[in-house]
Amino acid sequence: MSPALHEFLSIDLGPILAATFACVSCALLGNFLVLRRVSLMGDAISHAVLPGLVLAFMITGTRDPLPMFIGAAAAGIVTVGLVEAMRRYTRIEPGAAMGVVFSVLFALGVLMLERGAGRQVDLDADCVLNGLLEAMIWFVPDQWSQVLTWDAIASLPRQVWTLAIVAVVVSILVAVFFKELRIVCFDPGLATSLGFPASAVNGVFMVLVACVTVASFEAVGSILVIAMLICPPAAARMLTDRLRSQVLTSVLIAACCAVGGYTLAAFGPGWFGASRSVSASGMIAIVSGVAMASAMLLGPRHGVIARSVRRTRLAITIATEDLLAWVYRMEERARPAQIELAAETIGSSGLTLKLATARATRLGLLISENGNLRLTETGRRNATSLVRTHRLWESYLVERGGYAPDHVHDAAMRLEHAVDPDRHVRLEPPEPSTPLDPHQRPIPPRS
Amino acid sequence: MANESRSNSPGSLLFDRPEHSADSPLSVHAMTVAYQRKPVLWDVDFDAPAGSMIAIIGPNGAGKSTFIKACLGLVKRASGIVEFWGSPYRDARLRVGYVPQREAVDWDFPVTVMDVVCMGRYGRAGWLRPISRADRQTASECIDRVGLAGFESRQISQLSGGQQQRVFLARALAQEADLYFMDEPFAGVDAATERAIVRLLHDLRARGTTVICVHHDLQTVETYFDHVVLMNMRIVASGTVSAAFTPENLRRTYGGRLTLLAEASEAVARAERGT
Numbered sequence: 002m003s004p005a006l007h008e009f010l011s012i013d014l015g016p017i018l019a020a021t022f023a024c025v026s027c028a029l030l031g032n033f034l035v036l037r038r039v040s041l042m043g044d045a046i047s048h049a050v051l052p053g054l055v056l057a058f059m060i061t062g063t064r065d066p067l068p069m070f071i072g073a074a075a076a077g078i079v080t081v082g083l084v085e086a087m088r089r090y091t092r093i094e095p096g097a098a099m100g101v102v103f104s105v106l107f108a109l110g111v112l113m114l115e116r117g118a119g120r121q122v123d124l125d126a127d128c129v130l131n132g133l134l135e136a137m138i139w140f141v142p143d144q145w146s147q148v149l150t151w152d153a154i155a156s157l158p159r160q161v162w163t164l165a166i167v168a169v170v171v172s173i174l175v176a177v178f179f180k181e182l183r184i185v186c187f188d189p190g191l192a193t194s195l196g197f198p199a200s201a202v203n204g205v206f207m208v209l210v211a212c213v214t215v216a217s218f219e220a221v222g223s224i225l226v227i228a229m230l231i232c233p234p235a236a237a238r239m240l241t242d243r244l245r246s247q248v249l250t251s252v253l254i255a256a257c258c259a260v261g262g263y264t265l266a267a268f269g270p271g272w273f274g275a276s277r278s279v280s281a282s283g284m285i286a287i288v289s290g291v292a293m294a295s296a297m298l299l300g301p302r303h304g305v306i307a308r309s310v311r312r313t314r315l316a317i318t319i320a321t322e323d324l325l326a327w328v329y330r331m332e333e334r335a336r337p338a339q340i341e342l343a344a345e346t347i348g349s350s351g352l353t354l355k356l357a358t359a360r361a362t363r364l365g366l367l368i369s370e371n372g373n374l375r376l377t378e379t380g381r382r383n384a385t386s387l388v389r390t391h392r393l394w395e396s397y398l399v400e401r402g403g404y405a406p407d408h409v410h411d412a413a414m415r416l417e418h419a420v421d422p423d424r425h426v427r428l429e430p431p432e433p434s435t436p437l438d439p440h441q442r443p444i445p446p447r448s
Numbered sequence: 449m450a451n452e453s454r455s456n457s458p459g460s461l462l463f464d465r466p467e468h469s470a471d472s473p474l475s476v477h478a479m480t481v482a483y484q485r486k487p488v489l490w491d492v493d494f495d496a497p498a499g500s501m502i503a504i505i506g507p508n509g510a511g512k513s514t515f516i517k518a519c520l521g522l523v524k525r526a527s528g529i530v531e532f533w534g535s536p537y538r539d540a541r542l543r544v545g546y547v548p549q550r551e552a553v554d555w556d557f558p559v560t561v562m563d564v565v566c567m568g569r570y571g572r573a574g575w576l577r578p579i580s581r582a583d584r585q586t587a588s589e590c591i592d593r594v595g596l597a598g599f600e601s602r603q604i605s606q607l608s609g610g611q612q613q614r615v616f617l618a619r620a621l622a623q624e625a626d627l628y629f630m631d632e633p634f635a636g637v638d639a640a641t642e643r644a645i646v647r648l649l650h651d652l653r654a655r656g657t658t659v660i661c662v663h664h665d666l667q668t669v670e671t672y673f674d675h676v677v678l679m680n681m682r683i684v685a686s687g688t689v690s691a692a693f694t695p696e697n698l699r700r701t702y703g704g705r706l707t708l709l710a711e712a713s714e715a716v717a718r719a720e721r722g723t
Contacts, residue, residue, distance in 0.1 A: 036557060090484075177576060184567050188553045191619075194520045194546045195571035242603035244558045 007143045013267060015137035015158045016281055020225075020259040022164035023217035024285065026171045027229035028255035030210050032248050035234045036186045039095055042081070042207065043230035045103035046214045047223040049080040051110025059113070066159070070215060077211025080106060085204070132222030134263075134281045137161065160220040167216045174209065175248065182206070183244055225282040229255055232289035239293075239300035254292050262288035313353075319418055320349040320357035322387055325366060326417075328374045329384035333442070338374040348414075385445045386427075391417040392444040396433035406439035471533070473498055473543075473627040473658045474519065479528030481511070481518045487716060488514050490682045492528070496627070497675060499656045501649060503663040503689075506679035507702050512662040513549065515679065516629045520546055532627065542571055545625030547616050549632050555605050555612060562600040564615050565591055568622030583622075590621040595644055610641030617645060628652070630661045634668075646672055669693055 002010075027043070034040050050073035057072025058064060080102055087098035137158040142148055175182065181202060184192040189199030210230075218226045237250035262285030267278045298305050327346055331338040344354055358374070361367040366380035376384055394413035398404045404412075419428045438444055474496040481489040489511040496502060504512045517523045519530050521537055532540035545568075568590070569583040591600060594614040599607070604615060613633060620628055634642050649659050649672070663669060669676055669689060676693045677686040678701040685697040 036554075038554075180570060180573070180578060181575065183559070183563070184570055187557050187559060187564075188548065188567065190517070190522055190548045190552055191546055191567065192570075193522055194541070194544070195567075196541050196574070197570070238558065242558050243560065244563070247558050 002143050002145055002148075007141065010141045010148070011139050013263070014141075015139045015161050016134040017260060017263050019137055019158070019161045019164050019220050020134060020263055020281065020285055021256050022161070022168040023221045023225070024229045024233070024255035024259040024289075025252050026164070026168045026213045027217055027226055028233035028251045029171050029175050029248065030206075030213055031230035032234040032237070032244075032251055033182055033186055033206065034210065034230060035238065036244075037203075039099070040231045040235075041096060041099050042084070042210060043214050044223075044227045045084065045099040046077045046080050046211050047218050047226050049103040049106035049110075050074075050076045050215055050218070051107050052076055052113055053079075053110075055110055055113040066219075069219075073215040073218075074212050076106065077215055078208050081204070081207040081211055085200075085207070132218070132220050132225065132282050133160075134221060135278075137220070163216055164220060167213055171209070171213060178202075179245070179248075221285075222282045225286050228286035228289050229258075232286075232293045233258065236289075236293040236296035239296040239303045242302065254289070258285050258289040258292055262286070316349065316353050317356050317360060320347065320353045321361050321366075322383075322418065323347045323349065323414070324354065324357050324361060324374075325376065325380055325384040326387045326391060328367065328376050329381070329388050332376065340369070340372050340374060343374070386447075387417060389445045389447065390427055390429055392438035392442060393430045393433065395438050395440070396435075396444065397430035399439040400433055409439060471498060472496055473533060474660070475529075475531045475534075476519065477529045477531075479515075479518060479530060480526045481514050481523060482526045483514075483523075487526070488681060489518065492679075492683050494677065494683060494686060496658055496660060498658055499653060500658055500675045501653050501673045502658070502660045502675040502677060503669050503673040504660065504677045504679055505663055505666065505669060505701070506684075510680040510701075512679055513631050516546075516631055516660070516662065520544070520629065542623075543626045545620045545623040545628040547620045547628065547630040547633055550609070550613055550616065550635065552631075555607075558603065560601050560603055561591060561596060561607070561615050561618075562587060564604060565618045565622050568619040571623065586624070587618070587622050590618040593621060594618045594648065608638070610637040613637045613641060614644065617648060621648070625657070627658045628660065630659065632662050632664060634661075634663065634665065666698070 031040070031043070034042055053072040053074070053076025054069055055072075056076075057068045060072075061068040083102045083106075084095070084098045087093065087102065088095055091098070093101075137160055139157055139161075141156075142153055147153055181192075181197050184195070185197055185199045185202045189203075192199045192202070214226055214230075217229075233251040233254040234247070236254055237247045240250055241247050263281045265288065266281040266284035269284075270276070270278055296304070299307075301307055324343060324347060327343055328338040331342075340358065343358075344351055347354060349357065358367065358369065361380065362369055364379075365377055366383060368375045368377055391413045394416045395406075395409045398409040398412060399406055402409075416428075420426065421428050433444070436444055472495045474494070476492055476494040479489065479492045480487060488509075492515065504515065506512055514523060518525050519537075521530075530537065532544060537544070562584070565587040566579050566583060569579055569587060573579055573583065588600065591597060594617050596611060596614055596618065599611065604612060607615065613636075617633065620630070633645055637645070649661075652659055653674075661673070663673070670693060674689055675687065676689050678684040678692065678697050680701045684701045685692045685694075
């Protein structure tokens with residue numbers, strides 16, 4: 002084995018595995034927190050565990066992992082219970098309930114630390130925020146034959162093992178109870194009536210969140226836990242509209258963030274000539290933020306870009322229809338349809354109108370000659386139906402709605418684009434009593 | 449214990465009680481419900497005739513939704529018994545369907561029409577068992593029946609209000625229940641959907657299913673329903689539409705006479721809170 006590889010195995014592999022397992026567990030559970038709109042529960046729990054940690058130390062007098070974990074998990078469960086109780090018995094919103102509970106518990110922990118535990122506990126703020134990923138060194142043999150033995154693998158840092166077990170347990174639970182979690186998050190009332198009591202399922206789920214948060218937080222720090230409970234699920238939500246694919250995508254994003262973030266933190270500074278690596282947890286959280294931002298921009302249906310493309314397309318479609326109807330009206334009055342005049346009558350911007358003109362010409366609806374527009378045969382058919390709808394709406398608004406004839410044009414300009422969502426056809430008001438619209442123009446017959 | 453509270457309940461001598469029978473899909477005896485100690489339903493007695501379409505009407509805050517939720521055990525009852533075909537809800541769960549108000553759920557949730565309708569089969573599947581192929585087949589037939597064929601893989605936020613209500617209805621049909629509770633199935637739907645829903649409900653009735661709807665539109669009570677419950681924190685009147693849907697009963701339900709009961713509730717709540 003080369004020295005570089007040996008260095009990677011002993012220094013980097015442990016942190017990468019621990020971070021990946023922690024990120025995947027948090028992201029899996031985070032999906033259901035985000036969907037239930039209680040995303041900040043992880044934040045609340047990771048702060049509120051302090052009194053539990055101090056109390057466990059005061060009782061046992063050690064900082065062994067097991068009593069620490071039990072104390073923290075108990076505090077986490079108390080937090081969840083208090084938040085649920087506050088939601089049920091007061092009228093404050095969940096965010097405020099979480100804020101009250103975790104700040105008070107955290108303060109209680111600080112006081113207990115000061116009074117009871119004195120200086121015997123060193124609670125390093127750095128450690129709480131960033132975790133101890135960098136400290137997970139694997140004392141690995143330098144022969145391949147010895148690396149792949151049970152003893153060597155068992156000597157992986159304790160946190161790696163803990164988090165691996167947590168990740169496996171969480172994955173199994175989410176897979177097995179997927180149907181129950183889905184219905185309880187979506188429709189708690191129906192779930193309860195069908196025999197899946199929503200409050201009990203939520204309670205157990207929150208206890209699981211508390212355990213996972215506490216287990217992860219020792220290794221990767223509170224910031225990363227909070228980021229991983231929210232960022233990968235939120236990013237995945239932007240990318241898909243199915244719960245199953247959202248959960249799987251969030252797991253993938255979380256794993257990529259863990260590996261990518263660690264790589265950037267450990268080796269990134271070297272690429273720029275800096276000698277020291279940066280905090281791995283911090284970098285993974287930043288990468289997850291970048292993932293979220295990219296998903297916001299690039300999401301296929303909910304992304305900013307996709308949405309603005311859709312909006313622009315719709316604006317061009319509407320401008321095309323308005324343009325056809327305008328040319329029809331000009332021809333009706335036997336006036337030349339000059340392109341410059343179109344911009345004055347039609348509300349769309351100049352660029353949209355240019356694009357609309359190009360589109361109508363390309364589709365063979367309009368012919369442009371010397372700055373004048375003329376309808377083709379197909380174009381006239383489309384325009385006739387549009388003008389018919391417009392004038393039907395005007396008549397409808399005047400006859401049935403009691404509007405004055407000079408108040409209905411703008412409303413009809415909007416209504417004429419309305420489409421029945423079920424049948425995807427243009428909505429058309431009933432025939433009026435006269436064949437003329439309120440402005441005494443003929444309503445074209447149905448083609 | 450329930451019997452005890454029944455004999456102690458304040459209104460037990462004031463109203464005539466119908467005979468309770470094990471054939472009735474829903475028998476409610478002396479049910480009182482309180483939110484944070486403030487009573488919202490007082491001593492309600494009700495027997496649903498099998499195979500009927502029942503409207504629950506009454507002003508806002510009259511406890512109509514609470515009545516449904518209390519029957520299904522979704523809110524705690526302060527006292528009283530609710531029986532379905534003579535058994536507690538636990539034993540009749542599969543025969544009872546529920547359609548919550550459309551606003552009760554988040555329509556941005558990442559599920560498709562098919563996913564939501566399949567939820568109607570979850571009760572039959574029970575814990576841990578996934579939805580079977582036969583369940584999906586049933587769900588797909590129910591989607592067909594409400595006229596949403598072709599929308600199976602749409603995400604539910606991409607539907608109109610009327611279509612969303614139909615999804616809820618399809619999910620209820622997928623439950624294949626004998627008794628349905630529907631909380632305002634006609635709220636915010638278009639005329640076509642309303643007609644489609646009424647047709648479906650009448651189909652259900654023709655098969656002997658009982659449907660209990662919270663309803664708001666007094667104009668359509670007589671055409672859509674055969675029984676009516678007039679509710680304002682208690683049951684003011686109930687019976688066939690021709691007998692109970694009278695101007696006098698409507699006045700007693702919607703009129704000002706019940707403010708006294710509302711005031712009494714407030715007073716009880718204040719006294720119990722000790723303020």
